[in-house]
Amino acid sequence: MIPAPAQAQLPVAGGGAFPVRRVYCIGRNYAAHAVEMGHDPDREPPFFFQKNPDNLDPSGRFPYPARTSDVHHEAELLVALRSGGTDIAIEDALDHVWGYAPCLDMTRRDLQGIAKKMGRPWEIGKAFERSAPVGPLHPASEVGHPSEGEITLSVNDELRQSGDLNQMIWKVPEMIAYLSEYFELAAGDVILSGTPAGVGPVRRGDVMKLSIAGLEPLQIEVI
Ligand code: MN
Numbered sequence: 307m308i309p310a311p312a313q314a315q316l317p318v319a320g321g322g323a324f325p326v327r328r329v330y331c332i333g334r335n336y337a338a339h340a341v342e343m344g345h346d347p348d349r350e351p352p353f354f355f356q357k358n359p360d361n362l363d364p365s366g367r368f369p370y371p372a373r374t375s376d377v378h379h380e381a382e383l384l385v386a387l388r389s390g391g392t393d394i395a396i397e398d399a400l401d402h403v404w405g406y407a408p409c410l411d412m413t414r415r416d417l418q419g420i421a422k423k424m425g426r427p428w429e430i431g432k433a434f435e436r437s438a439p440v441g442p443l444h445p446a447s448e449v450g451h452p453s454e455g456e457i458t459l460s461v462n463d464e465l466r467q468s469g470d471l472n473q474m475i476w477k478v479p480e481m482i483a484y485l486s487e488y489f490e491l492a493a494g495d496v497i498l499s500g501t502p503a504g505v506g507p508v509r510r511g512d513v514m515k516l517s518i519a520g521l522e523p524l525q526i527e528v529i
Pocket of ligand 1 (some may be wrong): 331332382411501
């Protein structure tokens with residue numbers, strides 16, 4: 307009836323493409339970021355929201371979105387699944403991971419703030435066009451399963467976010483296991499694993515640089 311929409315896909319370092327099925331994102335997964343957003347950093351159960359597969363954008367450019375005056379960067383490690391299932395055990399979870407990429411969970415913070423205050427869903431703040439600038443995916447067969455190492459984000463060479471992957475409250479295998487209790491995970495699903503402290507606004511013309519130990523850095527221009 308209409309032309310089939312393009313399959314969302316991530317570029318793979320060294321060539322090829324990874325097709326994306328779903329995008330899960332965890333909230334408040336680094337204690338210092340939970341505190342800066344006004345929440346208790348204690349280990350309460352994790353919570354997730356979703357972005358759309360076609361929100362992932364490998365173009366290197368982030369167009370300043372509509373209807374906001376406070377769009378924030380959130381630097382995150384993206385985890386891409388090669389397989390899935392339900393009720394995955396924590397000890398088996400990493401067997402389902404294909405690879406890892408640097409990714410930004412760009413957020414219309416003003417609209418998210420209103421949604422939070424009114425008890426509404428977060429899509430208007432989180433799941434907008436090109437809201438997830440992403441770098442090339444690195445196969446776990448080459449980079450392993452990073453569980454520690456620096457994650458930093460600078461804007462115009464000024465350091466804004468700095469943390470270590472070992473500060474995640476819910477580790478990657480725990481996130482996969484938890485999600486699989488509530489959803490049927492499958493090949494092509496990706497998980498954004500949360501952001502360290504230091505989130506903040508960007509403006510047109512800014513250049514964001516996200517570095518995660520062991521992965522190629524991601525540079526994004528705000529246009
Ligand atoms: Mn986030």
